[in-house]
Amino acid sequence: MDKIVIEGGVPLSGEITISGAKNSAIKLMAVCLLTDEPLELTNMPKLRDTRSMGELLAELGVAVDVGQDSTMQLHARTIASTTAPYDLVRKMRASFNVLGPLLARCHQAKVSLPGGCAIGARPVDLHLDALKALGAEIELSEGYVLAKAKGGLKGADITFPFISVGATEHTMLAAVLAKGETVLNNAAREPEIIDLADCLNAMGAKITGAGRSEMRIVGVSKLNGISYAVVPDRIEAGTYALAAATVGGSVRLKNVRSEHLGALWPLIAKAGTKVTMDENSVLVERFGTPILPVDMETQAYPGFPTDLQAQFMAMVSLADGVSIIRENIFENRFMHCPELVRMGANITVTGREAIVRGVKGLKGAQVMATDLRASASLVAAGLAAVGTTEVLRVYHLDRGFEKIDEKLGNCGARIKRVSE
Numbered sequence: 001m002d003k004i005v006i007e008g009g010v011p012l013s014g015e016i017t018i019s020g021a022k023n024s025a026i027k028l029m030a031v032c033l034l035t036d037e038p039l040e041l042t043n044m045p046k047l048r049d050t051r052s053m054g055e056l057l058a059e060l061g062v063a064v065d066v067g068q069d070s071t072m073q074l075h076a077r078t079i080a081s082t083t084a085p086y087d088l089v090r091k092m093r094a095s096f097n098v099l100g101p102l103l104a105r106c107h108q109a110k111v112s113l114p115g116g117c118a119i120g121a122r123p124v125d126l127h128l129d130a131l132k133a134l135g136a137e138i139e140l141s142e143g144y145v146l147a148k149a150k151g152g153l154k155g156a157d158i159t160f161p162f163i164s165v166g167a168t169e170h171t172m173l174a175a176v177l178a179k180g181e182t183v184l185n186n187a188a189r190e191p192e193i194i195d196l197a198d199c200l201n202a203m204g205a206k207i208t209g210a211g212r213s214e215m216r217i218v219g220v221s222k223l224n225g226i227s228y229a230v231v232p233d234r235i236e237a238g239t240y241a242l243a244a245a246t247v248g249g250s251v252r253l254k255n256v257r258s259e260h261l262g263a264l265w266p267l268i269a270k271a272g273t274k275v276t277m278d279e280n281s282v283l284v285e286r287f288g289t290p291i292l293p294v295d296m297e298t299q300a301y302p303g304f305p306t307d308l309q310a311q312f313m314a315m316v317s318l319a320d321g322v323s324i325i326r327e328n329i330f331e332n333r334f335m336h337c338p339e340l341v342r343m344g345a346n347i348t349v350t351g352r353e354a355i356v357r358g359v360k361g362l363k364g365a366q367v368m369a370t371d372l373r374a375s376a377s378l379v380a381a382g383l384a385a386v387g388t389t390e391v392l393r394v395y396h397l398d399r400g401f402e403k404i405d406e407k408l409g410n411c412g413a414r415i416k417r418v419s420e
């Protein structure tokens, strides 16, 4: 199994081009199931998760063609199977989102309950309740969801009890081909939701209000094939910005939509890092000044993203004072804390809060993480630490960060991937 080996203590200096957003790309891939015409996606990241989704779509009968140049062609001329097996769905939770499009197009589906990152229980009750509201009959049997919609799905008025990115997207993917109008109340407002709506609308869907709490979808009978560019990955951009703030130096992030990280920039600045933005890029700089403590709590968009919480914690673990971090989205997302503590951080977790008492320096160690974003925080900590850090279980990183070792290496980091 590969590991990442880092010799820490070198400030970063250089440019990093941000890839297409993983969390958008995998939902956009599911869109291909809604049309018998070809869908081309550009600015696609090459990741383990996009590969897993490609394997699942191929199993359903989609012709999947991955280009050399960040493009992917997907063509679901016919659906060969409406069963998404456990072996493929367990690799990535978001692949569960094929259920809605299969129901919309074929009026039936059998999809395994999902796997994915070990960050809390992460049920799919909101997804299933929304599909039931659209007229699906749903049964759970032996780890599978068996769903039917005789005569097709029908528009409905749906109020989510709390905000869920996945349930909002899943309902959109089903409602676009339903008969009549669907209204989503308390919908998620993430940029990835807008990206999905933009793609579907370009194909002929009628979605209004994406990016607001109330979204309206008037069902259409057919969607057309198109070419669509995936939005840049705000979490990848935020991860490298926080890495630069943690280790110091100067990094220019290119292909960034800085407005998608509105909750991050003021907090990075408060922590003592200079951030300068222009149209498509962001310059992040800290030269020798101390990191200042900053409290932070995660919220649904436009609040601070939970997917940057671990990376933010790595930064303030080196601050000159105490920071309090509160995780409001997932109940079990502090698994990186004991690993950061192994590197010399001083962190106490009580329920949903972590008290981070800044230390003067971190020391390299062997660490491992159980989720994707946590692994990125360990890489950032390793860059700032004295000595050698080995990050084990690199497959977590490969799920969501394209060429992380190469991108950081190009900025002067002493980082390499080692196969064992």
Ligand code: UD1
Pocket (backbone or CB within 6 Å): 023, 024, 026, 093, 094, 120, 121, 122, 123, 124, 125, 126, 127, 128, 163, 164, 165, 166, 167, 306, 307, 329, 330, 331
């Ligand atoms: C997506 C992102 C993930 C991000 C998260 C929150 C993808 C592939 N993943 O995950 O990176 O951290 O949004 O921004 O886009 N919940 C339920 N029942 C449900 C659905 C969700 O209880 O049916 C709970 C979850 O356990 C969690 C909370 O709702 O506590 C929010 O989860 P959700 O927004 O759905 O996250 P995902 O879509 O899984």
